Amino acid sequence: MSTNEFDYDVLVIGSGPAGQKSAVQAAKAGQKVAIIERDSLFGGACVHKGTIPSKTLRENALRVKHMRQNAALADFHLSEETEMVTLIDRLDEVLKSHDKYMRKQIDRNNIVRIHGRASFVDEHTIKITKVGGETKNLSVNKIIIAVGSYPRKPDNIPIDHEHIFDSDSILSMLYLPSSLTVLGGGVIASEYASIFQALGVKVTMIDRYPTPLGFLDSDMTDTFVKAFKAMGGTWLGEKNVEKVHWDGISNVITECADGTIITSQKLLCAAGRIANTNGLQLENAGLALNEKGLISVDDELCTEVANIYAAGDVIGPPSLASASMEQGRRAASNALGIKIGSMSQLIPAGIYSIPELSSVGLTEVQAREKYGNVLVGTAQFEEVARGQISGNTEGMLKIVADTQGKKILGVMLVGEGSTEVVHIGHMAMLADQDVDIFVESTFNFPTLAEAYRIAALEILAQRA
């Protein structure tokens, strides 16, 4: 029930996945809701600088890769003067439809859209500063902070958005570079490194850890690195980057502590993202960032201040759009005292590199640490008819089961289609099904789903 004591019952700061879902949830509960976005477009970095643009480029990179693989069918050659705009040709269309869809949803739920920057005056008052400089204070009952994140800029990397880019500016390049150094081994670094390599750019990926995507099992990351190298990419692990500079001619020079020097036309620094709280003046509301530079929340997604909640990248991992949406919905429900079930800890992770990777539940390493001798079954895509038919052979699926080979503890995939196929395992886990379900069920043939049966049979064969 809405009250008249405040300008708004619920005010959401940020219109990314977490912000949108929390605003809609609060509005559906009959609250007077406003959503503030500092950018002129709705959707946050996910829509405009991250997920959607990079996935649009990825689709074209995959097409280029397939055309190269099918050189016998078509003599394909990507011109050296290919403009980036050609490679993300449908982006504008995609963004416009997304923006239209989001605006409709916001309007349909009578949510007030405010374009401006928000800062706290106190825990119930938000100051809005418009682009033109005008300001206005709004009194608010509940506040949900969903301001997302922005790329971290290490001190030794002089990002100029001309030769040395971050993940927010990399797609602004006019032409595909001949070579690209990617600093980092996380999700964003792996995605862009493999996408640009598939487009024919000579990519060198450098990170201080021995393998990229270290939170996954090594057989998964080995498959990724093998595929990356097969496309011509270079992975340099266990290197500490000391200095990066543009040589003033045409190259960016990366100097590592061990003396390795890498020269490339452009460089992408993907050194993680940090909470986008600049200018929020959290201290005025009695809030402070934690030692990781994030906003701390409890299980209810409530901050240290009772009427202020937070969701999405600003509270830290998993920093996935999918998880942020659910957190947003829950933050609003909790703020309004609406009873909801507990949030499932089973959130699948999707990495849109080439090839894709995806996982849900525990990795094999985590499962062994927790349960000891767990049983593991794997299936290579090359063993699956669909993989052979579509030339999608560089991939695998792994099921991790408990020590009896019954309960599914985790599912991981690497290979094209992974981010979709993982949901079969995800659903089985949510329904608390045993590994047997993959053997006893009939899947379409030929499909990659067949890999579940192969991996499950391997587990069944190991049962005592």
Add this chain to the structure above:
Amino acid sequence: MSEQVQLIEESLKQLINRGGIEVPMLPEVANKALLLAQSTDSDASEMAQLIQSDQSLAGHVMRIANSAAYTPLSNLVSLQQAIARLGMATISEIALTAAIGAKMFNTPGYEDYVSGVWQHALATSLWSKEVARQCRSNVEVAFLAGLLHSIGRPAVLQTILDLAKQEHIELSDADVHQLENTYCYQVSKAVVNRWKMPTLVIEAIDSYTDSRSSLAIENHAAQIIAGSKFANNMLAPENFDREVLLGLPVFETLNLYQDEVEELLTKTDSVAQRLEGLSS
């Protein structure tokens, strides 16, 4: 508008519609410099060789490279050294701005005016680049689009003067500028198309006067507008009004908040130095 001016306007329109406006060729050296800077496998020696092929250009590049704006402490003696110090992209910018310019057009009686237009275009290109950097947008597109957004002015001016001469009509300055203002952008589009500039540059200049455009293109056009406003303030500081600048609607299009515009203003000295270098 007098009958005589209408007659010139009619002829001008016909020329524009059938693509008959005389568009100067993009000087070969400028074209090659642009291609070399974009090429994935060119090197500094190729650029040096290209610039050396044009003596006056080589002299110009050396003069600029040695100017305070670029190399305050060193005395460069060779082109190779200049390229190593300033970089391929900067040298190609210098070569491009030196090769295209006021002297490409024959506009008797309006030489100073055309020089002023060119000076403003140069300033706009440098400012558009800074605006683009702030917006995390492409700086090369912003530079080229800023530089060429008003290239139609001298081209259409030359055509108006030619037509008037042909028809034995004496036009007043006001008439000339009215016609120039009405048709210059259409001609700018024709020039960048003829010069085969990158797609985004062509689209940015198209959108500079048209409202129908995509989100990305709209932003590039807004960068030219903002660049042009910063350029106005820099070239005529006596007319600079901070409040007026901060209140410009183009910053809303670009989503640049007041503090971000203020931050851009702090770059005025460095942009002025670079402009001085490029114009020397």
